[in-house]
Amino acid sequence: MLPMMLVLAILLPLVAAVGCYFLRVSAIRSLIVLATGVVLAAVSLALLGQGTFTYSPGTIVGISWDSLVTLADFALLFVMLYYAFKLKNQMIKIFVILQIIPLAVFEMFFVDHAVETPAIFADSLSLIMVAVISIIGSLICFFAIPYMKEHEEHLHLVKSRQPQFFFFLVLFLGAMNGLVLSNNILWLYFFFEVTTFCSFMLIGHDQTQIAVKNATRALMLNALGGVAFVFGMIWAYAETGSLDLQVIIQAGPMGGLMLAPLGLLCLAGFTKAAQVPFQSWLLGAMVAPTPVSALLHSSTMVKAGVYIVLRLAPAYAGTFLSQGVALCGAFTFLACAAIAVSQSNGKKILAYSTISNLGLIICCAGLNTTWAITAAIILIIFHAASKALLFLCVGTIEHGIGSRDIEDMHGLYLKMPRTAVITIVGVLTMLLPPFGVLLGKWMAIESASGDMFVITMLALGSAVSLVFWARWAGILLTAPLRDKVPAESQSVLTRLTLTALAGIAVVLSFFSPMLYTKLIEPMVGKSFEITAGVFASPMGVFAVYPIFIILAAAFIYSWIETKKSATDKSSATYMCGANVPETGVQSFIGPMNSPVELKASNYYMKEFFGEERLTLWVNFVALALIVLMLGGAL
Template sequence: MLPMMLALVILLPLMAAIGCYFLRVSTIRSMIVLVTGVCIAVTSLVLLGQGSFTYSPGTLLGISWDSLVTLADFSLLFVILYYAFKLKNQLIKVFAVLQIIPLAVFELFFVDHAAEVPAFYADSLALIMVAVISIIGSLICIFAIPYMKEHEEHLHLVNSRQPRFFFYLVLFLGAMNGLVLSNNILWLYFFFEVTTFCSFMLIAHDDTEIAVKNATRALWMNSLGGVAFVFGMIWAYTEVGSLSLQTIIEAGPMGGAMLVPIGLLCLAGFTKAAQLPFQSWLLGAMVAPTPVSALLHSSTMVKAGVYIVLRLAPAYAGTFLSEGIALCGAFTFLACAAIAISQSNGKKVLAYSTISNLGLIICCAGLNTPWAITAAIILIIFHAGSKALLFLCVGTIEHGIGSRDIDDMHGLYLKMPRTAIITIIGVLTMILPPFGVLLGKWMAIEAASGDIFVIVMLALGSALSLVFWARWAGILLTAPLRDKVPAEIQSPLTKFTLTALAAGTVILSLFSPVIYTGLIEPMIGKTYEITAGVFSSPVGVFAVYPIFFILAAAFVYAWIETKKSGNIQNAQSYMCGANVKEPGVQAFIGPMNQPVALKASNYYLKSFFGEEKLTLWINFVALALIVLMLGGAL
């Protein structure tokens, strides 16, 4: 039964990806994506219910799976090297060679291939990640079916690129599931590289100059992470003598000898998670179609980075490396929250918010206490749902109004009522209690109570986050009342995906105490001494259920009051008596007695938090912190 389920979550997406590429009939491709999504989502829940396991596959046609993974790994590296020459990018060439040569020497002369190493290991963290990847990732793939049809119509493409697009989109899910379940570090490295290549191809999908440029940047930055991974893996093996990730983790710092390789592996996680100063590749990924952005930010790629740092946390607990990781994560959380304030582009707000929240998760891994690790896992779960929902909403809005600028979303309810409501739900789940993202932030701040530098950065970052989320929600809520709002026409798959994600983010928060007591606490208890339960009762430390009751009552009250005010006459904005006296026209008399249209806008504080003002300085500070972190490990 277990081999079948592992095949479904790892190999089925590969088979489905091949089917999407070669069976070039849109109806068949859509059915493949739908069936694959349902299968891996259900299987992930079955695996979650089954609990922890260790497993090694047998052979395929008499060939060991280790040999097949090694062959696939070198093949992929040479494909990346081919693209390096095609793109004429010297950095990618150097980084590819710096992986190929050491890896070949390592495989030929160092690795004991006769030693038995379990290929897969799953605990609650890995199984939670599989569920997040499989369920949220599948919903994003389903959303992409109607979205890509509209996207290509907008681009006026003669020949559809959807077969290639869905090949990499679906393959991404299998690669991520393989990554989080891998115990053999060579397998983990292979899946790490697959996600790098998939992201490169998906970002470059539209084949425009800017898309290729940003995809190239993503490839070289993540290839740098690949180099760090290779050298960290080789060094760790020379110290421990095993390819087993669990053995490496259990070996601990070993008097400091293991800190450098662990630090290099964490650096690989930093690049994958787009932490400062590597954030530009993820910001550049915004040029890709919206499903790609949603997938990269919520359930794949960047989550691979935080997973690696979090998975290795027991190996560097109580060391200077741990403190360095906490500082790097906290600084990213604060700096990216500050820059997000100056952004009016919806996708950029979401991108900086994602990098900021990933920094918070990495900070929790560095704090390395039961409370902090719990906060990190809670954030992974709830951030994935809310962020996937918001990215898909922005993509839907952009198709509907032709803009992703949040200033253009004033009165969105009058044009796209369903999408506007769902977007508001997504924003509120990021900032209100008792939804999981705020719950995780609160726990992270409490966990940092003994570290003055970290707690100040977390408190300031949380305050700044509230500014841009509340501003966006306020814009969406500003709309003149009307007796009748036109119905929004939407594809059934789009409607299903947005509704499912919105409902899921709310309902899942109801079960946050159950998630903790059933999944997180038992796992953390094996590594850390738990002195106090975060959810000591069914109500929980955040009084989850009473707060939900209050929110529900407030919603019902607001709905009733809004209905009562439906017949109120709307008045024009007062503009010092200089209004243009035409029904329905919002304008005033300006210079030369000419009408000037009234336009509402927001303060973005670009002179304080502008991207061009802060990026250079925060990158410099972040790089200094990383050097300090690795230098301390040495």
């Protein structure tokens, strides 16, 4: 049963991807994507019920899986090298060669191939990741079906490029599942490279000049991460003589010698999770069609980076490296949230907020207490749901109004009430209690409170994120609005995915105490007593059920009051009494008695938070912090 489930989780997406590529009929492709998604989701839940396990796949037709992975790995690296030559990018060439040569030397002369290393290991962390990838990732793939159809209509393509698109999109899910389930570090490295390559292909999908440029940058920075990974892996093998990730983690606390390889592996995680100063590739990734952004930002790719840092956390607990990781993460959290305040491009706000939240998760890994690790896992789960939802909302809005600028979203409720409300739900689940993201943030802040620098950065970062979220939710409602607005029409799959993701973000938050006791506590250890849905420890309490129930009642009551207000008198918008008298016109009488249309826009505070103003300094400080972190490890 178990091997079957693993095959479905990792290899089914590969088979489905090939199917999507060759069976070039849109109906069959949609069916393949839907079926794969449903199976993946079911398998991920079944695996979650399975609990911790270790597994070695052995051989297939006389060849060991290990050699197959190695073979595929070199094939992939040479494909990347081909693209490096095609794109004429010197840096990528150097970075890829710096992976090929050490890896070849390592495989041929160092690795003892006689030693059996269990290829697959799963604990709660891996299984939660598999569930996040398979469920949220599949929902994003569903959304992509109607989205890509519209997208290609907008672009007036003669020949559909969807087969290739869905090939990489579906393959990505399998690669991610492989990555989080791998125990053999060579396997982990292989899947790490597959995600790099898939994201490169997906970012460049539209093949515009900017898409190619940004895809190249993504490949370059992630190849740099790959180099750090290869050297970290070889060094770790030199110290421990094992490819077994669990052995490497257990060897961590034994000596200071292990810190350097661990630091390099964390660095690889940082590049993949787009931490400052490597953020530019993820910001560039927003040129890709929306489902790609949603996938990269929520359940895959960046979560791979976070996963590696978090997976290794026990190995560097209590060391200087751990403190360095916490500082780097906290700094990213603050810096990216601050820059997000100055942005008006909806996708860019989301991108910066993603990097910022990943920083928070990495900071938790660095804090390295049971409490902080719990926070990190909770953040991974709920951030994925809310962020996927928000990206898909921006995609839907963009198709609806032709813009992703939040200034153009003033009064969106009048045009797209359903999407507007779901977007607001998405924003609130990112921002407010009793939802999961805030539960994680609460744990993070409380566990960081002993560290002066980290807590200051978290406090500032948390405040700046409130600014860009709250105003976005607010302006969607800006309109003189008294009557019910009829809901806009949406394709079934769009509505289904948006509703499902919003449902996951809200309903799963309600079950966060159960998630904790069933999945997180057995793995990381107990830090809270749960009674009646209240997280309690001598240090703090978070009453999930009571607050949830009271607020649900409050929302229902407020909605009833709102319904009752339908009979209230309408007031004209206040403009100092200078309103243009015609009804339905939002203008005032200006100079020369001519009407002036109302226009209000957000405060972007560019003199404090401007991207141009901050980026250079942020990168500089971040680089210094990384040097500090690695230097301390050496």
